[in-house]
Amino acid sequence: xxxxxxxxxxxxxxxxxxxxxxxxxxxxxxxxxxxxxxxxxxxxxxxxxxxxxxxxxxxxxxxxxxxxxxxxxxxxxxxxxxxxxxxxxxxxxxxxxxxxxxxxxxxxxxxxxxxxxxxxxxxxxxxxxxxxxxxxxxxxxxxxxxxxxxxxxxxxxxxxxxxxxxxxxxxxxxxxxxxxxxxxxxxxxx
Numbered sequence: 001x002x003x004x005x006x007x008x009x010x011x012x013x014x015x016x017x018x019x020x021x022x023x024x025x026x027x028x029x030x031x032x033x034x035x036x037x038x039x040x041x042x043x044x045x046x047x048x049x050x051x052x053x054x055x056x057x058x059x060x061x062x063x064x065x066x067x068x069x070x071x072x073x074x075x076x077x078x079x080x081x082x083x084x085x086x087x088x089x090x091x092x093x094x095x096x097x098x099x100x101x102x103x104x105x106x107x108x109x110x111x112x113x114x115x116x117x118x119x120x121x122x123x124x125x126x127x128x129x130x131x132x133x134x135x136x137x138x139x140x141x142x143x144x145x146x147x148x149x150x151x152x153x154x155x156x157x158x159x160x161x162x163x164x165x166x167x168x169x170x171x172x173x174x175x176x177x178x179x180x181x182x183x184x185x186x187x188x189x190x
Contacts, residue, residue, distance in 0.1 A: 040183055042145030043112035061110025068114040069107055073097060075121045082128045116146035120154060127161050133168035134175040141179015151180065 050060050073094045080090035097103060106113035123139035126132045140158060143150035158176050162169035 039112070040145045040148055041186065042142060043115050043147075046115060058110065062108055065107040065110060065114040068118045069097070072114065072118045072121050075118065075125050079121065079125050079128050082125070112146045116143050116150045119143045119146060120150060120157075123154070124157070127157075127165070127172075130165075133165065133171040137172040137175020137177075138179040139175075140172075141176040141181075144180045145183055 047061055047064060050064050051057070054060055054063075076094040076097070077090045080093055081087065085093070103113065103117075119139050119142045123136045123143070126136035126139065137158060140154035143154045154176065158172045162172055165172070
């Protein structure tokens with residue numbers, strides 16, 4: 001494995017549909033001696049679903065990330081088109097994601113960044129398209145279930161757009177807190 005995180009996600013994905021939900025087999029938790037606190041459970045859950053369909057193979061994380069990248073490029077193109085950027089330039093800008101080496105490393109290392117970026121972009125698309133603000137908030141909240149650092153990005157995004165869409169501010173915030181609530185509930189009960 002080129003990445004310790006990849007191994008961690010893979011091992012955690014094996015516990016999702018077991019009696020030992022989210023118990024790790026290597027010490028990586030910082031707040032718990034039993035349950036994993038190093039990684040939010042969004043990516044391992046998605047990876048577990050993929051693994052249940054295609055068999056538990058570590059390479060599935062790479063295939064999942066490739067699929068998420070294709071979907072991210074499509075959604076980013078839709079966002080750019082909503083902003084009245086020409087179709088050719090929108091596709092060129094979206095495909096430039098593939099030229100960013102750290103992102104490509106995330107894809108091929110089987111880590112969670114492609115999921116977080118897809119969730120963030122989908123939430124942004126719903127906001128920019130001026131529809132489904134509640135669902136946009138949920139997707140922006142889900143980003144924190146993929147990567148903890150996206151909690152800050154998504155919250156700042158909601159604060160920023162709440163100045164432009166004042167009538168939808170409450171929907172964005174309620175959706176966001178609903179989106180992060182699975183992790184809050186998990187931490188409270190574990």
